[in-house]
Amino acid sequence: MSDIAVRIEGLSKQYRIGARRKDHRTLRDHLVSSLKSLWSRNGHIALPRKAGSGESERMAASDTFWALQDVSFEVKQGETVGIIGRNGAGKSTLLKLLSRITEPTRGRIELDGRVAALLEVGTGFHSELTGRENIYLNGTILGMKRADITRELDKIVAFAEVEQFLDTPVKRYSSGMTLRLAFAVAAHLNPEILIIDEVLAVGDASFQKKCLGKMESVANQGRTIFFVSHNLPAVTRLCGRAILLDEGKLCHDGASHTVVNAYLHSELGTMSSREWRDPLKAPRGEVVRLRAVRVRTKDEQVTDKFDIRKPVGLEMEYEVLKSGYKLMSSFELHNEESICIFDSIDFDPVWRGRVRPVGRYRSTAWIPGNYLAEGTFFLSAFIETLDPHVTQIRELQIVAFSVVDTCEGDSARGDFAGALKGVVRPLLDWSTVLHTESIQVERG
Amino acid sequence: MGLGDMRQAIGAHAQAKESINPPRRKLIIERRRNLFDIGWSALWEYRELGYILVWRDITVRYKQTAIGVAWVLLQPLMMMLIFTVVFGKMAKMPSDGIWYPAFSMTGLLPWIYFSQAVSRAGESVVANANMVRKIYFPRLWLPLATVLSPLVDFALAMILLFGLLIYAGIPLTWKVVTLPAFILLAMLTALGLCLFTSALHAKYRDVGHTIPFVIQIWMYLTPIVYPVSLVPEQWRWLYGLNPMVGVIEGFRWALLGRAAPDPVVMVESIVVLFAVITAGLVYFRQMERQFADIV
Numbered sequence: 001m002s003d004i005a006v007r008i009e010g011l012s013k014q015y016r017i018g019a020r021r022k023d024h025r026t027l028r029d030h031l032v033s034s035l036k037s038l039w040s041r042n043g044h045i046a047l048p049r050k051a052g053s054g055e056s057e058r059m060a061a062s063d064t065f066w067a068l069q070d071v072s073f074e075v076k077q078g079e080t081v082g083i084i085g086r087n088g089a090g091k092s093t094l095l096k097l098l099s100r101i102t103e104p105t106r107g108r109i110e111l112d113g114r115v116a117a118l119l120e121v122g123t124g125f126h127s128e129l130t131g132r133e134n135i136y137l138n139g140t141i142l143g144m145k146r147a148d149i150t151r152e153l154d155k156i157v158a159f160a161e162v163e164q165f166l167d168t169p170v171k172r173y174s175s176g177m178t179l180r181l182a183f184a185v186a187a188h189l190n191p192e193i194l195i196i197d198e199v200l201a202v203g204d205a206s207f208q209k210k211c212l213g214k215m216e217s218v219a220n221q222g223r224t225i226f227f228v229s230h231n232l233p234a235v236t237r238l239c240g241r242a243i244l245l246d247e248g249k250l251c252h253d254g255a256s257h258t259v260v261n262a263y264l265h266s267e268l269g270t271m272s273s274r275e276w277r278d279p280l281k282a283p284r285g286e287v288v289r290l291r292a293v294r295v296r297t298k299d300e301q302v303t304d305k306f307d308i309r310k311p312v313g314l315e316m317e318y319e320v321l322k323s324g325y326k327l328m329s330s331f332e333l334h335n336e337e338s339i340c341i342f343d344s345i346d347f348d349p350v351w352r353g354r355v356r357p358v359g360r361y362r363s364t365a366w367i368p369g370n371y372l373a374e375g376t377f378f379l380s381a382f383i384e385t386l387d388p389h390v391t392q393i394r395e396l397q398i399v400a401f402s403v404v405d406t407c408e409g410d411s412a413r414g415d416f417a418g419a420l421k422g423v424v425r426p427l428l429d430w431s432t433v434l435h436t437e438s439i440q441v442e443r444g
Numbered sequence: 445m446g447l448g449d450m451r452q453a454i455g456a457h458a459q460a461k462e463s464i465n466p467p468r469r470k471l472i473i474e475r476r477r478n479l480f481d482i483g484w485s486a487l488w489e490y491r492e493l494g495y496i497l498v499w500r501d502i503t504v505r506y507k508q509t510a511i512g513v514a515w516v517l518l519q520p521l522m523m524m525l526i527f528t529v530v531f532g533k534m535a536k537m538p539s540d541g542i543w544y545p546a547f548s549m550t551g552l553l554p555w556i557y558f559s560q561a562v563s564r565a566g567e568s569v570v571a572n573a574n575m576v577r578k579i580y581f582p583r584l585w586l587p588l589a590t591v592l593s594p595l596v597d598f599a600l601a602m603i604l605l606f607g608l609l610i611y612a613g614i615p616l617t618w619k620v621v622t623l624p625a626f627i628l629l630a631m632l633t634a635l636g637l638c639l640f641t642s643a644l645h646a647k648y649r650d651v652g653h654t655i656p657f658v659i660q661i662w663m664y665l666t667p668i669v670y671p672v673s674l675v676p677e678q679w680r681w682l683y684g685l686n687p688m689v690g691v692i693e694g695f696r697w698a699l700l701g702r703a704a705p706d707p708v709v710m711v712e713s714i715v716v717l718f719a720v721i722t723a724g725l726v727y728f729r730q731m732e733r734q735f736a737d738i739v
Contacts, residue, residue: 015737100473100580101736108474115471119578126500128507140496141579169507 005224006075010107067093078222082239090248113192122182127171160184271400272304285392292317312367332380370427497589551668557598565590565638573739619698626694639724643731684709
């Protein structure tokens with residue numbers, strides 16, 4: 001038995017753009033377009049044959065695109081591989097191919113071992129069925145055998161904490177309970193190769209933690225894991241190796257922190273600023289629409305690399321679409337280990353306790369220089385309306401930046417070049433004085 | 445529950461399971477080239493999924509209904525009464541000398557099974573879109589399971605039919621044992637059709653509108669409210685292309701002592717059916733590749 005768990009060779013997937021854009025095509029559309037193409041083909045007959053074929057070739061090329069193009073790599077047994085990249089880079093396509101939901105256009109995948117793909121929790125759950133019935137249903141859909149489910153039932157139920165409600169229809173469950181039950185079933189699958197999509201990590205923070213914790217424990221058992229995610233800190237923490245996809249091609253493969261850094265510092269991720277130029281695509285709530293989140297220096301420079309000694313400006317631009325609401329906007333900052341550094345609320349006295357008129361606002365918060373430790377940080381932005389409390393905007397980790405120490409001797413590390421611990425690195429006000437010169441010196 | 449508990453739960457679980465894991469198998473994913481590769485082995489491997497889909501279908505249908513399974517009996521009973529009044533009494537439709545309620549009921553039950561199988565299986569891929577988009581499983585189980593699940597309703601309704609026959613004083617003979625063969629024929633007809641409709645429905649939602657309409661017309665092309673003897677002799681061969689004719693003729697032969705279905709017509713039906721199912725399987729497997737992207 002070789003120790004290669006997954007071997008991918010020249011994997012490619014082509015999509016027809018038409019088929020992708022139009023979700024529900026009608027027979028009529030199809031007939032019309034067939035007639036049209038018939039018409040144009042007839043038109044081409046008059047032209048020299050060569051020109052005609054060239055034209056149709058070009059048409060074919062523009063109608064299709066490669067979601068994944070000639071991707072090859074191998075994964076050893078027990079490796080945990082993170083797959084990162086921008087939206088549309090081919091991550092989900094790779095995931096769909098690995099989990100056999102769609103077929104590759106070219107190339108092949110060899111999987112050695114039982115595979116389970118978790119692209120969603122609770123697939124196939126039916127609200128009319130009871131918790132117990134749904135455990136069987138969902139387990140079977142995920143590929144468990146009936147006997148396995150019966151044996152694991154008690155553990156699944158205990159894990160989901162739904163003992164009293166086992167024979168209650170799931171439609172009477174709270175959404176949290178449903179999610180817990182669904183996740184419990186997934187957690188008791190026992191594959192050798194596990195494929196996980198980040199959409200799995202929905203729900204509240206504790207649930208996300210559960211998902212990630214589950215992955216860690218599975219990884220520790222020597223199972224092979226694919227983890228597709230936007231959550232870069234999670235990738236560096238959980239995966240030893242990462243693969244960066246861009247436009248359907250594999251462009252980096254290596255140790256996860258190296259690949260994540262390459263991603264953050266390439267043009268692929270101008271990660272330090274997010275702007276929504278098209279208001280229709282901007283995240284919005286009923287009252288507020290977010291237009292931009294960025295980090296910048298004092299001299300208005302948007303950058304993703306900050307000198308540890310310089311202040312970091314956290315900025316959000318938003319529009320208030322309805323007047324008469326009190327707003328509370330805040331930033332949350334996480335480091336690479338997903339540790340929350342702070343959660344900071346806008347306390348500008350001008351707007352405190354006052355309702356906001358309609359308009360575009362810009363809020364900036366300054367992290368002083370010599371405050372953050374070196375490393376990569378991820379910024380989340382929130383805007384809530386008060387009385388009643390409604391979350392309008394909740395954009396998690398949409399902007400990233402790194403803090404570097406150029407080691408010129410005037411930062412908190414002084415002349416020390418080794419590793420320093422801690423999530424913050426303030427330049428504390430140290431003082432050391434020589435108190436008295438006469439002391440008893442032991443002789444030895 | 446803390447992370448630690450969870451890890452423990454998973455750890456313990458893994459140990460328990462290690463011993464019973466089936467031997468590792470290499471799985472190769474690539475573009476399927478053989479048109480006639482239906483994937484029978486995967487279908488067999490996932491038989492428990494088929495079972496659970498059938499079970500889900502049946503359970504869900506009668507949850508939160510006041511009279512539950514009684515609907516299975518009520519529907520054919522009402523239709524039989526309407527047919528008896530409209531066709532038997534008012535239109536004076538001939539029934540080859542058989543008491544009209546028994547005559548129409550023997551035709552109705554296999555037909556109700558067939559129409560339910562066709563309408564549900566036709567929607568099976570779209571109705572389970574969330575599964576199709578997120579999980580791998582042999583997609584053929586979707587139409588298959590939905591063709592199987594109304595069999596339970598059918599079996600229950602058969603009790604009603606036997607009751608009716610006893611009431612009418614029509615004796616049961618050894619021919620009853622041939623009934624499963626005819627219901628199998630109905631099942632295969634529904635499957636053959638639904639391999640096409642369910643796959644087409646994923647791409648063109650028009651199919652959803654067409655199916656009820658086709659079923660309606662098909663019903664009148666099948667000898668349910670009238671006997672085959674009303675169909676002119678020279679058109680019988682064409683009429684026999686409809687496999688449901690053979691099914692219902694078979695039912696009436698087995699239960700009512702009517703003349704046996706024309707063997708030529710039966711063979712014709714079976715040949716047509718075999719061709720339709722083969723083509724359906726190939727078509728479904730071809731279309732299946734796009735399901736996850738289009739449903």
